[in-house]
Amino acid sequence: MAKIDEVKAMVEAGKTKLVPTLVQEALDEGSAAKDILQGMVDSMGIVGDKFSTGEIFVPEMLMAAKAMAKGVDVLKPLMSGDSSNSLGTCIIGTVAGDLHDIGKNLVSMMIESAGFTMVDLGVDVPAERWIEAIKENPNVTLVACSGLLTTTMPALKEAVQTIKGSGLTGFKVIVGGAPVTQEFANEIGADGFAPDAGSAAVKAVELVKA
Amino acid sequence: MLTKRQNLIETMKGGSPDRFVNQFEFMNVIHEAYLSTMCMPGQTVVDGWGITFSWPEGQLGAFPLHDEKHKVLKDITEWKKYVKAPKIPASDEFWAPAIAHANSVDRKEEYVAAVIAPGIFEMTHHLMGVEDALMAMYEEPEAMKELIDYLTQYELDVAKILVEKIHPDCIFHHDDWGSQKNSFVSPEMFDEFLVPAYKKIYGFYKANGVELIVHHNDAYSANLIPAMIEVGIDIWQGVMTTNNTPELIKKYGPQITFMGELDSGVIDFPGWTVENCAKHVRKACETCGKLFFVPNLTQGMNISSFPGVYDCVSKEIDRMSKEMF
Numbered sequence: 001m002a003k004i005d006e007v008k009a010m011v012e013a014g015k016t017k018l019v020p021t022l023v024q025e026a027l028d029e030g031s032a033a034k035d036i037l038q039g040m041v042d043s044m045g046i047v048g049d050k051f052s053t054g055e056i057f058v059p060e061m062l063m064a065a066k067a068m069a070k071g072v073d074v075l076k077p078l079m080s081g082d083s084s085n086s087l088g089t090c091i092i093g094t095v096a097g098d099l100h101d102i103g104k105n106l107v108s109m110m111i112e113s114a115g116f117t118m119v120d121l122g123v124d125v126p127a128e129r130w131i132e133a134i135k136e137n138p139n140v141t142l143v144a145c146s147g148l149l150t151t152t153m154p155a156l157k158e159a160v161q162t163i164k165g166s167g168l169t170g171f172k173v174i175v176g177g178a179p180v181t182q183e184f185a186n187e188i189g190a191d192g193f194a195p196d197a198g199s200a201a202v203k204a205v206e207l208v209k210a
Numbered sequence: 211m212l213t214k215r216q217n218l219i220e221t222m223k224g225g226s227p228d229r230f231v232n233q234f235e236f237m238n239v240i241h242e243a244y245l246s247t248m249c250m251p252g253q254t255v256v257d258g259w260g261i262t263f264s265w266p267e268g269q270l271g272a273f274p275l276h277d278e279k280h281k282v283l284k285d286i287t288e289w290k291k292y293v294k295a296p297k298i299p300a301s302d303e304f305w306a307p308a309i310a311h312a313n314s315v316d317r318k319e320e321y322v323a324a325v326i327a328p329g330i331f332e333m334t335h336h337l338m339g340v341e342d343a344l345m346a347m348y349e350e351p352e353a354m355k356e357l358i359d360y361l362t363q364y365e366l367d368v369a370k371i372l373v374e375k376i377h378p379d380c381i382f383h384h385d386d387w388g389s390q391k392n393s394f395v396s397p398e399m400f401d402e403f404l405v406p407a408y409k410k411i412y413g414f415y416k417a418n419g420v421e422l423i424v425h426h427n428d429a430y431s432a433n434l435i436p437a438m439i440e441v442g443i444d445i446w447q448g449v450m451t452t453n454n455t456p457e458l459i460k461k462y463g464p465q466i467t468f469m470g471e472l473d474s475g476v477i478d479f480p481g482w483t484v485e486n487c488a489k490h491v492r493k494a495c496e497t498c499g500k501l502f503f504v505p506n507l508t509q510g511m512n513i514s515s516f517p518g519v520y521d522c523v524s525k526e527i528d529r530m531s532k533e534m535f
Contacts, residue, residue, distance in 0.1 A: 014348065057396045059344040066345065097266045099273035102340045103389075122277070124266065149270050150479040151515075178390055179475055196391065 004031050004039050007071060011043040014063025016070050023071040033078040037115075040068045044113035048198025058106065061197065065109035086115060087208050088141030088171075091133045093121030095155040100148040103177060106197035107144060114201040116142065127155075127162035134163070140171045141208045144200070145190075147177040156180065157188040164189050172207040176200060213319045222444065222467045224501045229531035231469075231504040232524050234512035237424070238320040240376055242308035245298065245368060246327060258296025261336045270515050276339035283338035286346040289357045293337060295364040298371055305375045312376035321380035321422055324372045326365065327510070329385025330407045331394075333361045344394065347403055354403065362407040366414055373418045380422040381415050382447070384510050388429030390452050397433050408441035416442055426510040428470070432458055439465045446470075448508045456497045463502035471498055474509045478519040487519065491526035495534060505530070 003026040010018045026036050047064040050056040092108050094101060101123050112118045119137050121129060134140050143163055147156035160173055172191040175184075185193035192207045194200035212220060212228050218236045220227040247257035249272035254264040262280045265272035274280075283292045299305075312322045328336055334357060335343040346354045372378055387404075388394050395403070412423050425438065428448030435458065438446055449455055449470035459468055471494040477487055494505045505527050507514060514520035 016349070054392045057392065057399070058340075058394045059347055059399065060396075062341055062345050063348050097269050099264060099266065099269075099275070101276075105341055150475055151269050 003029050004036055007036060008039045008043045011040045011064055011067045011071060012046055014060055014067050016063060016067045019067045019071040020074050023074040027074075027078070033075045037072065037075055037079070040071055041113060041115055044068055044110065045201070048110050048201050050198075052196050052198035058102075061106060062109070065113055068113050086117060086139075087205060088116060088139045089119055089137050090116040090142040090144055090204065091119045091121060091130065091137065091140055092144040092146070093125035093130070094123045094146045094148070094177075095152055095159045096124055096126045097155050098147050098149055098152040098177075099123045100146075100177075103148060103197070104144075104146040107146065107176060107194075107200045110197045110201035111142070111144065111204045114205050116204065125159070127159045130159055130163050131166050131168065134166075134168050134171065142204055143171055143173045144204070145173065145175050147175070147180060149177075150179045152177075153179055153184065160188045160190050172210075174200065174203060174207060215317075215319060215321060218504075221501060221504065224464055227500060227535075229535050230495060230500070230527050232527045232531075233504070233506045233520070235524075236321055237323040237380055237382060237512070238315045239323045239325055239382065239512070240308050240311050240378070241325070242311055243305075243324050243372060243376055243378075244327075259293070259333075259337065274336040281337075281339055281342075283342075283357075286338065286342065286350045286353045286357065289353060289360075293357065293360065295360070295367075298364075298367055300371060308376050312378070317379060322376060322378050323380040323382050323424075324376060324378040325382045325384070325511075326368065327384035327426075329383055330358060330361050330365065330411075331385050331387060331404055334358065340394075347395065347399055351402075358403060358407050362410055365411050369411065369414050369418075373415070373420070378415075378420055380424060381412075381420050382424045382426065383411075384426040386429050386448075387427050387431050387434060390450060391430050393429070393431050393434055397437065400434055400437055405437050405441055412442035424469070428474070428508040428510065435462055435466065445504065447504075447506065448510055450508055455494075455503070456499070459498055459502045467502045467504060468498070469504035469506045470508045471503070472505060472507045472523060474507050474515070477523065478507060478509065478514045478516055480516060482516055482519050482522075484522055487522045488526045488529075491523060491530055495527070495530040500534065 007022045007026055051061045090111050094104050108118050108120055145159050174192040175190040176194050182193045192203045194203040214236045217227045218231050221231050247255055249255045249263040249265050251265050252267040256262050260282045262275045263272040315322050423443050424445040424447050425443045426447045430452045432453040445467045447469040449468045450473050455468050455471045472490055477490050
């Protein structure tokens with residue numbers, strides 16, 4: 001098996017201790033950093049699909065994301081200044097009043113593994129804080145707003161409409177969370193919706209490349 | 211007419227109930243015996259384990275905080291340094307109201323129920339955050355098992371005093387094990403980490419006069435049912451529609467009873483209506499049937515988030531009883 005394929009397999013298997021060494025070995029064999037990174041992104045796509053279909057569970061997804069992060073750490077010094085693989089910055093958080101963060105954190109890991117630079121605003125983010133974050137960060141291409149509760153759906157609507165009405169441009173807004181549907185996303189003016197972390201990454205890429 | 215208790219027993223054994231068991235009617239909860247710290251709307255409180263809970267005003271519940279400042283367990287390999295179980299109150303003064311309440315219950319009519327929340331899995335992630343807890347199962351399984359053993363022993367210590375003081379014949383135990391779509395962990399991982407703990411806890415209760423174990427878990431967990439049966443759960447409360455309850459009743463009915471099917475998220479919301487309650491209750495009763503099933507909002511207590519919903523659902527269940535029995 002080519003070393004880069006071993007990297008891919010070990011990312012998918014969530015082998016956090018093995019991946020950094022394998023990434024280094026792949027580099028030593030002459031593989032380009034961007035190709036190794038793309039291999040890991042592809043693996044995380046497979047992980048996302050398996051999560052969406054229920055074949056794997058949350059710990060396996062977390063371990064795969066952690067394994068990839070360890071591999072990216074090895075590649076980072078070689079890729080500074082190379083933005084060819086970056087899909088831009090994604091601002092993510094849960095909307096005002098919502099303290100649930102596991103879904104948001106999983107989505108963040110998956111979107112990051114698709115090639116975005118993540119800025120995580122955490123939980124209970126007021127509408128105006130989203131605007132500040134978009135202004136504070138360079139190359140924001142995506143804003144991901146999460147709301148898990150029926151009671152925070154109005155806050156999700158307020159967040160999306162505040163962001164969309166701010167006059168700021170150059171990014172898309174994606175929403176998600178247990179009570180959120182495609183119809184609700186359309187109703188509140190979001191650009192995209194995803195029902196789970198795996199499909200969020202796919203949708204994120206689709207939105208910014210559109 | 212059967213008593214509430216008799217009617218539940220008939221439902222659970224596949225006998226001849228004379229009406230639907232109506233939500234939590236069979237359970238007389240001794241709230242005075244609840245040992246965890248309550249966090250009310252608008253409050254932020256720290257419980258006996260040092261876990262900080264916040265309940266934003268106008269929201270549905272309290273949530274543990276896990277930023278660096280608030281996380282109790284910062285390194286699973288050093289759990290003994292961070293995790294200290296709170297002292298369990300034992301004084302006569304503390305227990306007097308609970309004993310008086312328990313003694314006032316007609317046990318032929320209702321079960322005297324003690325509530326335990328959070329459960330073992332929830333405790334692990336309340337202490338360290340859910341991502342750390344789930345990854346610890348892979349990265350530091352021995353330390354994780356030690357922590358679970360410690361939490362289990364605390365629950366057993368609580369169990370001993372509950373049995374001694376109020377002689378519960380029902381335990382209502384919370385531990386959410388999944389999202390709407392899947393369990394958090396695989397059945398194999400569940401068997402490895404949580405089944406041994408729950409066998410000890412529920413085994414202790416069963417060996418000490420508790421007839422009924424009701425476990426709250428408002429999530430998808432159809433894949434965990436063999437384990438639920440193995441640990442001694444009699445009723446799975448909070449079963450959501452995503453589990454395909456009618457199929458589960460057919461498959462597992464005689465071994466476990468399913469209580470729920472009325473997903474709180476689509477019934478108990480700010481703009482709730484009587485018509486919507488009636489629609490969901492009718493569908494639940496007609497599709498799940500009379501045996502091994504208790505129609506119930508999936509929320510983990512005899513309440514609703516929005517005033518009136520619980521009572522409305524109860525009335526609609528009575529209406530379906532008149533129609534179907």
